[in-house]
Amino acid sequence: MRSSSESDRLAVRGLCAAAAALTLVGCASGNGDDTGMPDALPRTSTAAQPGAFVGECGSLTDGEVYERAGMSGLKPVSRNGIKCRWEADGGARYVMFTWYRGSPIDRERSVAQGIGHEVHDLDIAGHRGFSSQNEGFCEVAVATGADFVHWLVRYGVGVTPSDPCAAPTALVDLTLKKAK
Template identity: 40%
Template sequence: MTLVALTVTAALAGGCSRSDEGGDDPASSAAAGPSSPAPLGPFFGECGSVSDDEVRSAFAVSALPMVWRNSVGCVWEAAGPTGPSVSFSWYRGSPIGREAAGSGLIGRPAEQIEIAGHSGFMGQADGLCEIGVQYDQDFFHWSVTYGALPSLAPPCDVARKLAELTASRTK
């Protein structure tokens, strides 16, 4: 065997050996293991724990049907994808900074906000407003746009109201 092969074999065998007591050395196992991940945030509930009627009321548009919902998001929209819409998204274990930076890159500079004692961001431009709120390693995000329809309520007022409802109902 070559010297390199012997060195690799010895290193691998040494890494698999046990202490004299017959168990793993707890100190070396703890030191070698990954650090504890930051805690995940609370349960926000389906659609941010906000009902369809509450979304329509905040948005001030009575004909705003639910288009889809799943375990991490909901979308209400009228007149197709270019019409008025509201969306909720829940990001589990995802950095809010990336979302805030993305908002700025597409023309909605992120402004720092706080809702229910949690930091977040608000981005707005061209009749669209989005709000993201951080909870530990998670965040939720509301987006509101009236599309071609004249705004019946300021989009950021609607997004903030929905974000405050979600924050007040987290578990």
């Protein structure tokens, strides 16, 4: 009669042998093209093209942001390669740049529509995009290859200019002019 610990060791050995066999079978199966890709995944011959390169904060200086935003009292509060933000009045008014790498612009557009914003298609310097606005703010986004750049200006409660999208449109336009 075997002891309990000997039975346990035999069971573990059996499980290890079964796992090894399954691993070998898995490595040997497939479509024979040596890509390492399972048969069930679709294959595409064209990859999404990367977009234009934009530097930190859309390649814009603080002065260029202040001038185009037309807001007094803005101060930079965050700055990195994909997102920058300038605020005034403790964050009640702000300007924000975001660079979405490998993200579909239509998803962002759908979100804006889904929350009830007024959305308009636009084209800036040959780049397809949209503007989205609601009381006190406007955001403008344009595609560059598989990426898109996005500028948002929040004017604050009761302080919406006659054309709230003029500032973010000017910011996008300058970003595209500076893109590489």
